[in-house]
Amino acid sequence: MIRIYDTLKSESRDFSPVSSDNTVRMYTCGMTVQDTPHLGHLRALVTADIIKRTMALGGYRVFSVYNFTDIDDKLIEKMRGGEDYRILSQRNIDEFMRFAAIMNALPFDVYPRATGHIQEIVEFIEKLIEKGYAYKSEGDVFFSVSKFDGYGKLSKKKTDELIEGKRIEINEKKENPLDFVLWKGAKDNEPYWHSPFGKGRPGWHIECSAMSMKYLGETFDIHTGGEDLIFPHHENEIAQSECATGKLFANFWIHNGMVNRNGEKMSKSVGNDSKVKGILSRWSPDVVRLYLMKTHYRKVIEFSPERLDEAKSAYSRIANALDGETASSSAGKYYEKFKEALFDDFNTPQALGVIFDAVNEINAEGCSEKKELRAEIGMMLFALGFKSEKKEAASNDKGLVELLIEVREDARKARNFALSDLIRDRLKEMGIVLNDSKEGVKWKREG
Numbered sequence: 001m002i003r004i005y006d007t008l009k010s011e012s013r014d015f016s017p018v019s020s021d022n023t024v025r026m027y028t029c030g031m032t033v034q035d036t037p038h039l040g041h042l043r044a045l046v047t048a049d050i051i052k053r054t055m056a057l058g059g060y061r062v063f064s065v066y067n068f069t070d071i072d073d074k075l076i077e078k079m080r081g082g083e084d085y086r087i088l089s090q091r092n093i094d095e096f097m098r099f100a101a102i103m104n105a106l107p108f109d110v111y112p113r114a115t116g117h118i119q120e121i122v123e124f125i126e127k128l129i130e131k132g133y134a135y136k137s138e139g140d141v142f143f144s145v146s147k148f149d150g151y152g153k154l155s156k157k158k159t160d161e162l163i164e165g166k167r168i169e170i171n172e173k174k175e176n177p178l179d180f181v182l183w184k185g186a187k188d189n190e191p192y193w194h195s196p197f198g199k200g201r202p203g204w205h206i207e208c209s210a211m212s213m214k215y216l217g218e219t220f221d222i223h224t225g226g227e228d229l230i231f232p233h234h235e236n237e238i239a240q241s242e243c244a245t246g247k248l249f250a251n252f253w254i255h256n257g258m259v260n261r262n263g264e265k266m267s268k269s270v271g272n273d274s275k276v277k278g279i280l281s282r283w284s285p286d287v288v289r290l291y292l293m294k295t296h297y298r299k300v301i302e303f304s305p306e307r308l309d310e311a312k313s314a315y316s317r318i319a320n321a322l323d324g325e326t327a328s329s330s331a332g333k334y335y336e337k338f339k340e341a342l343f344d345d346f347n348t349p350q351a352l353g354v355i356f357d358a359v360n361e362i363n364a365e366g367c368s369e370k371k372e373l374r375a376e377i378g379m380m381l382f383a384l385g386f387k388s389e390k391k392e393a394a395s396n397d398k399g400l401v402e403l404l405i406e407v408r409e410d411a412r413k414a415r416n417f418a419l420s421d422l423i424r425d426r427l428k429e430m431g432i433v434l435n436d437s438k439e440g441v442k443w444k445r446e447g
């Protein structure tokens with residue numbers, strides 16, 4: 001049984017799918033594509049990936065959707081720099097897809113974009129107007145928050161307190177300061193689509209309601225996203241969707257913690273070093289995956305190159321333990337514990353702890369089950385989405401390391417100690433430690 005912490009109910013409970021076809025239907029709020037992805041986007045992606053992989057371990061099929069917000073104020077703002085929003089968004093979508101593949105994230109079944117679903121969005125808004133939950137006002141359409149009794153149930157915010165906080169930004173077009181926009185009338189020089197409410201474009205929240213329902217049905221199993229989306233985005237999605245259908249929208253709400261940089265939410269303070277491009281040029285995808293999974297998905301991660309370096313050392317401890325013969329079947333005593341950890345609200349730190357227990361057993365004096373343990377660790381790494389590429393890299397550059405050792409030997413024979421020391425030091429920087437012994441030079445990979 002898989003237990004999941006649900007933000008809506010503020011409790012963990014046993015998971016079972018809404019539909020009887022053994023399929024888990026899941027929607028992940030994807031990135032707004034005005035910029036290249038940063039570590040925060042990667043964390044949301046890896047969280048969704050772990051959910052999908054755990055569901056597969058639990059015997060479920062998964063049907064998953066990841067959306068791209070490819071029209072909004074930020075994209076239009078960027079467009080003023082002279083580049084068409086379509087070219088800009090396509091470039092960032094391509095980057096995201098490339099990084100997702102490098103990270104070995106399981107593909108989603110559908111990647112809908114807001115601009116590809118204007119018809120569905122317009123029909124959704126029409127339905128809300130018809131039912132009296134939305135109203136037109138000077139070219140815009142707003143959702144009437146006071147018509148939905150459940151407003152605030154996800155974020156645990158009370159509407160009167162919210163109104164109190166909203167006093168300063170009174171919008172003449174709104175009947176109530178909490179009402180949010182479903183359709184924005186086009187201003188000059190903005191991209192627009194035709195609709196029964198006039199020329200304009202969809203608001204942000206409505207796209208996720210329209211697209212999730214199109215691909216997953218009116219009630220689906222899991223909705224995920226970063227915890228910064230709880231309010232207002234997900235609160236508003238619930239309001240729109242449940243008013244349109246009269247049914248429960250998502251059965252479980254799963255929110256991952258933020259990645260902070262210098263104590264601030266990453267989306268507010270992205271440095272080049274915390275963009276995915278920069279991170280994957282310094283650390284391997286497996287190391288980045290390990291770094292993200294060392295923290296429970298609901299906790300905050302403070303971006304830190306030192307922690308990434310620590311993850312790199314930890315990863316090579318696993319890779320070193322796997323270096324050697326592997327059995328075709330495993331002993332199995334760790335695998336059950338490993339699954340238990342993942343089935344308990346995707347507890348990846350605990351699951352990794354089980355892997356390191358197995359690594360420690362291999363490294364212990366007199367271990368007689370090394371081959372079986374290696375097979376078991378391999379299974380666990382595979383289940384968590386590791387590519388185990390370090391092992392391959394180690395064997396690929398084996399020839400090169402040995403060539404350098406030969407060159408160093410020749411340098412020593414020629415009494416060129418400056419060169420031989422230089423080679424030893426450079427190899428050490430690359431994590432390769434040389435050991436001069438009677439049988440010749442031995443080398444091993446460290447940190």
Ligand SMILES: [Zn+2]
Nearest residue numbers: 029030208233
């Ligand atoms: Zn969304």
